[in-house]
Amino acid sequence: MNEILLALSLLVVLFFLLGSGVWVGASLIGCAIVGMELFTNRPTGDAMAITIWGSISTWTLTSLPLFIWMGEILFRTKLSETLFRGLTPWMYRLPGGLLHVNITGSAVFAAISGSSAATVATVGKMSIPELKKRQYSDRMIVGTLAGAGTLGLLIPPSVSLIIYAVTVNESIAKLFMAGVLPGLMLAGLFMGYVMVISFIRKSGDTDDLSFTFADKLKALMSLSPIIALIIGVIGSIYTGVATATEAAVLGVVGSLLIAIYHKSLTWISFRDSLMGAVKTSSMIAFILMGAHFLSLAMGFTGLPRHLAEFIGGLDLSPLMLIVCLTIFYIILGCFLDGLSSIVLTMAVIEPLVRQAGFDMIWFGIYLMIVVEMAQITPPVGFNLFVLQSMTGHNMAFIARAAFPMFLLMILAVFILVWFPEIATYLPQAMR
Template sequence: MEDLSIIILFLFVLFVLLGSGVWVGLALMGVAWVGMELFTTRPVGDVMMTVLWRASSSWTLTALPLFIWMGEILFRTRLSEDMFRGLAPWMARLPGGLMHTNIAGCTVFAAVSGSSAATLTTVGKMSIPELRKRNYPERMIIGTLAGAATLGLMIPPSLTLIVYGVTINESISKLFFAGVLPGLVLALMFAGYVAVMSRLSRDWNPDAEPRQGFAAKLANSRFLIPVFALIGVVIGSMYLGYATATEAAALGVIGALVLAAIQGSLSWQTFTELLMGATRTSAMIALILAGAAFLSMAMGFTGLPRGLADLIGSFELSRFELLMVLLVFYIILGMFLDGISSVVLTMAVVEPMVREAGIDLIWFGIFVVVVVEMAQITPPIGFNLFVLQGMTQHEMGYIARAAFPMFLIMVVMVFVLILFPELATWLPDNLRPGPGG
């Protein structure tokens, strides 16, 4: 009963603060402060200073601003245009035609971005005008882009996986390994949906693409060399054990700057804009992480996580039943919070339950990311929906309906992960991360 009163108070204070427009990180700190003042005798100021410093000075966390910076650099280069020119000839003859460039483009860019929003904006700016010009169905253009852009959260380097790893003190490199195969499987499921709809949809009547010979396709493929080279440097250095996630991120930034310089899109002004954009995003996420660390500590002092874990344990749920409860929980939470906030806000309570159930924490990280991906395309706070609304000027309801089939595919992906856990565990178990990774 006491646990329930604490939960109600925490939720009440949190929603009051968030509803009044307070930043998420500060709202989390406010909830933690109130909880410690009311339910513990600890000196709140001392605890807060210690926890905020420890959360902000984590060496693992340095990978986050570096990957964000790399995404900012690539976002402002001609990489997306070149990517479309390289991918389009190979996609044209597939069932679904150039609609696959949305999925393939997001998959490729996710491997150098780490951010769903950056992936969506970059690939969307490239593909939406081209696909509209070729008379592809508008709803499919928007739906596939909304869904495929969420691969930025799964395929390494993933900002959400970095945050998850920092929150539960797990290897970032292992989490990156774990995200590769599920990310590719999800991309294939999206592509399968496009292929099926191209045969079933009455609205599917795109303009025919001019045929190109094999030599012409190979010639256009040269535009893919820069992005694949960068992927090879960033991901390959980790997989081969030469670099930690942080060191790979630094290599990625250097590679992205070199690409921008070669393309002639790097000036002192753009360099300053890149740096400030990455700094703003990194500071926002760092504040959320610091606030969540303080809230986790406050909840630990109140005994709430252990109490809730014991309560759920008393229900004697099987692993599958627990995962179904968490699936519904995160879908509902994702309607109101972004993915990173959902992860850091809940891990203090969820982690003990998951450990108690004997669920692999690396596998569970991928499970959480898939469910958090759904939050990007569920109203009313689906961030990808807002980005697409700004890009296409459609009503939110139209965009949400277009994205709904992709949401259902992600639900199926959750069950695929449960049935075949090796999708997420095989690479981490068989590849050696870099030292300290």
């Protein structure tokens, strides 16, 4: 009975603070203070100071602001134009035509950004006007961008994977490698859907386009700096030449060189990218502070242990546990963004998952796919807001356009459950 009262009290406090417009980090800290003061006799101030300092002073987190800065630099270059022109000669003959540029362009930018919203904004900035000019379906344009934009959470270097790694004390490098094949699989599902719809509707033809082999080689050469950066960052981690932090430094240097190559590196763009990285990193650090303190408070109250024992007593099979967690995160994603969902729930979910015997690397990739759904579920889906501002369509239209991609993500979850090696093969093969 006490555990039920505790859980309800903390939930009421948390959702009251979030609903009042209080920052997520401050809401988590406030909820933790209430839990500590009402349900434990531990010194709240001392515990908060020690936990907050420890949560942001770890060396593992140093890669976070660097990868964010790398994405901020490239966001301010001519990358969207480069991606569209470089990918068009290779994609236009596929069923569905240039809609595939949305997906492949998002996958490429995801591999150098780590941000879902930035991926949608960067790719959409160039592709939306071009595709509309060629009279592609607005619903397909919006849907492919909404779905493929979420790849920024899964394909390394993913900011969310770094947060998960720090939260559950797993290797960032292994999680990065684990995200590669599932990310490509999800991109493949999106492209397959576009092809099927093209066959059914007899749409997506681009007969007015024609490219020679020389044009294709020239387009590929324009993409070579980006491809080299991706290979350099991910390849250095996979081969063991560099840690995630060292690879992040390499990524920042490479992105600065690309910005110079595109003649878009000015003092203003440099300053804006640096300030953007500082703001985003500070926001994430504040959320992490609150999440770690809330985890400590819940640990003192014994709630995670009691909940784990309760779930264990239900004798759920691993598959049923995954189904229940998927439904839980989908519902949570209607009210919170993906990053907040991860840090808010892992204090309770981690013991359950470990007790059930799941590989935490595999579970991290599963979690990223489920959390990706939060990016395209109303009313808080960040990708939906970005697309609304870019296209002018209402939220209902954008949500309907993104719904098939949502279903494909659910399919990806079950594929990952049936074939866990998709996520575990590369980390196990790392040197």
